[in-house]
Amino acid sequence: MRLRLHSRVTHMHRVYQNPRSLFQMKNLLFKAGLSGLAIAISFCSCAPATDYKKTLNDPLLFCKTVKKLNNVVLENNFPPMIATRNYTYATIAAYEVIAAGDPQHYQSLAGQVKALKPLPVPADTSKINFPLAAMLAFTKVGNAVTFPEGSLMGYYESLVNMADSLGMPEDILTGTKAFSDTIVSSIMAWAKGDNYAQTRSASRYTVTNDPGRWIPTPPMYAQAVEPHWMEIRTMVLDSASQFRPAPPPPFTPKDTNSTFYKALKEVEIIGNSLTDEQKHIADFWDDNPFKLNVSGHVMFATKKFSPAGHWMNIVGIAAKTSGADFNTTVTGYAKTAIALYDAFISCWEGKYVYNFVRPETVINANLDADWRPYIQTPPFPSSASGHATVSAAAAETMTSIFGDNLKFTDTSLLEFGIANRQIASFRMAAAEAAMSRLYGGIHYRFDNDLGAASGKKTGELVVSKLKMKK
CATH class of the missing domain: 1.10.606.20 (Vanadium-containing Chloroperoxidase; domain 2)
Incomplete structure (x- = not known):
């Protein structure tokens, strides 16, 4: 584990010395910060194996995850209404994960927002870490509705690596990723029906000299x-x-x-x-x-x-x-x-x-x-x-x-x-x-x-x- 993490940090140091763009540098620095946290915890032999639960259940980590998408939207000049579409599908994916994980207190949006059908419900919740699944679902959906393609997948991997470094058992990490992916698939299938693709080829606005017209x-x-x-x-x-x-x-x-x-x-x-x-x-x-x-x-x-x-x-x-x-x-x-x-x-x-x-x-x-x-x-x-x-x-x-x-x-x-x-x-x-x-x-x-x-x-x-x- 230590050797693998050291290799990642060395690679990031080389990239930092020769960044291709400001966006790459920001992406790198954020991932480096998460990796640094993972290394510090992995080197602490006294840390209990359950520490990953507390660390991943931090609402500020979810806020940082949203900010990551916000930065991608900023760098790529999304108009405000398209940016809102990006945030909405990604946050709904995260919400559906936490609703599945705590059905006693949270209710799915299926049947409440237009055309959203019931989403997958896990048969065995013991193999899923729902906070991590929420962040992974947010990141994958955010990645799917933005461009350039793959902008958020580096961050996705950093979340997975952090969970691994914090001691999350392999079967739980595997189950978490698998459940997250079922939510991502459902949300993206739903998103395709919102008429966004059709409006990309719609006619342009006609400018005229009519009084009072824009x-x-x-x-x-x-x-x-x-x-x-x-x-x-x-x-x-x-x-x-x-x-x-x-x-x-x-x-x-x-x-x-x-x-x-x-x-x-x-x-x-x-x-x-x-x-x-x-x-x-x-x-x-x-x-x-x-x-x-x-x-x-x-x-x-x-x-x-x-x-x-x-x-x-x-x-x-x-x-x-x-x-x-x-x-x-x-x-x-x-x-x-x-x-x-x-x-x-x-x-x-x-x-x-x-x-x-x-x-x-x-x-x-x-x-x-x-x-x-x-x-x-x-x-x-x-x-x-x-x-x-x-x-x-x-x-x-x-x-x-x-x-x-x-x-x-x-x-x-x-x-x-x-x-x-x-x-x-x-x-x-x-x-x-x-x-x-x-x-x-x-x-x-x-x-x-x-x-x-x-x-x-x-x-x-x-x-x-x-x-x-x-």
Whole structure:
């Protein structure tokens, strides 16, 4: 055992000296950290053989596993709604494992979310370590729904090696992997029916000059993102239009007494007089997975977590802050991912019904040709705000799991050089995320209000319909 582990570490040291990419380096460092833990434990002759149970039942290890997928999503520029699909299937796989392992307290989502049929139930639970099986299922499903192919399999092997190094008996490790694979197969077969593949070849958005209709915005002038996302199968919503946001006000950019003009002018005025606190809020909740920076003839991209990735990080922070156990942590991730998933489908349905123009376009055409928003306008229609919608939905599910007034420090953006924020509750975080879009200059206030109202309904429906913990 010691010789094999030493060989792995030596190989990793050689790769670290000549990394092919930043992604490879991050992947390597994470695996090295897990291997180091395994080595330390294997060298301790006094450690009892059952230590693997305590180590693998650590909710923070599951949080690190989710973060691993989050990093892959970040590196590969997944749009926010596709990222949410990745998180949802992976977290449901993990949840189904813990539900099978503790049927007295947890109920399968089969028959509760659309088209999910009963999953395999182990005949003999004595040969399965359910926390490890949950992490392995999460990792394999996450690997299957992301790209490049195999991105997470190195981490999968590091989990298996860690369990082996911690003293897990071979028959239990074999049984754990086998049961995990049955869940993975069932979840992936279910995922194939969600219409995602069909939308990859759907028609593109048609840009027109109709007044009030969305057109591409600088600096990328990119095509509209995922105009067919409303065709994806929902999880809990009856249909994509069930909680369609109310329509934006009539487009009247010349009528200074109109609701629209006043909202437009508010975006311009706030954008021209931002305080440091407002800038911090805008930066903190920007969550742009691919920002194009242009300086003269030089163009380069910077990446941050998408809104879904940010909320997945918050689930981990909440689990740690509240002292949640392993199964509660998995449940929190799965329930929140489902709410984010349906909220994105609902929001995108409304966006491409209304096709409403962004503030930047109207301000440039009617008020100030040189005006630019504080953060970059994303490439899809304005109303309603996606961040306001999905944040409100996530806040409801997280409140149902972790409580109404859990105060925490959101450290999600520290790795991107953006200072932490102190959060008083999940609902207050959602409200701040919504306002950030007005401060950022990319949404009207009514976009935020309409999105938040719709997202709250989606989150409440997920909470009321899904019976997860008995």
